[in-house]
Amino acid sequence: MSRRVRMWMVAIAGAAVAVGMGLAFVDLPSFGGSHHPYRDAAIHGSVAHQTANAVSAVNFDQRGLDTFGEESILFASIIGVSALLRPSKEEQEAGPSQPGRVMEATRILGYAFIPLVLIVGLDVISHGVITPGGGFQGGIILASGIHLLYVAGSYETLGRLRPVRLFEHGEAIGAGAFACLGIAGAATAMGFLANLIPLGSFGQLFSAGTVELLNGAVGIEVGSGVIVLIAKFLDQAILLGPQKS
């Protein structure tokens, strides 16, 4: 296909998309209006189930099935990445040649931030029901915090203090717990992922029934999953060394 034909095709397709988008935008309600039927319904549902953080109520209670789908996608993609990044036959462990030089300031700040970041991560997971955040966000914060060990220390330090196998199991346990809670709802004939345990009182740390538990399961799954993911990338980049062409 010549460049000329390609440009024509881009122009025609671009014009079609522009017309379609223009027509779609005409019927949109204006930005920042006060009429939000979905918001009203979602907040009513979240208050009815004693969940102060309406976003968590939507994620784990009203649309729990969607979150289950998302977590399964994450779970499957991490398994896929692990399979793709496994060391091949030609690659043997070169071993990290020599630990790079870390600036003193980086080292001190890194070690100072590790406990801080881990506490923030745990806080975000545990308060997912009442304040912004939850298992997904907190899990990723925890996973990033652990990798400060690599930034401030060395690859060996990280390897010693972060047993990858443990987190591989953690990922599976988190995903399994989410599914089991869903099946428990179905078993009690209330429906898959139904909110079946006592709801507690609005705004308390332990409230909102299964939302709290699902939140924790997602925290374990995402935190462990991201640690496994980064571990595979680090192994490829550092342990197995550069690609030989």
Place this chain on the structure above:
Amino acid sequence: MTFIVGAALTLVLAAAIAVVASQDPSRQAVTLSVLGVSLTVLFFALQAPDVALSQLAVGTAIVPLMVMLTISKIRGGR
């Protein structure tokens, strides 16, 4: 309020252009994380702290890190 949203959108636009304009992939990883921060500001201005937190964690830390590690693997060394 509209002013803050407008300013955040402008920031996102500028950062996105910077990502596209960066030639070197390893520089692109850095501009990508700047785009991540700008998107965080935008989501926060739009009163979506949950999404802002996800964006901050994924977009500024995990994704650029994965890009950097991939580049160092492919380039061979350092």
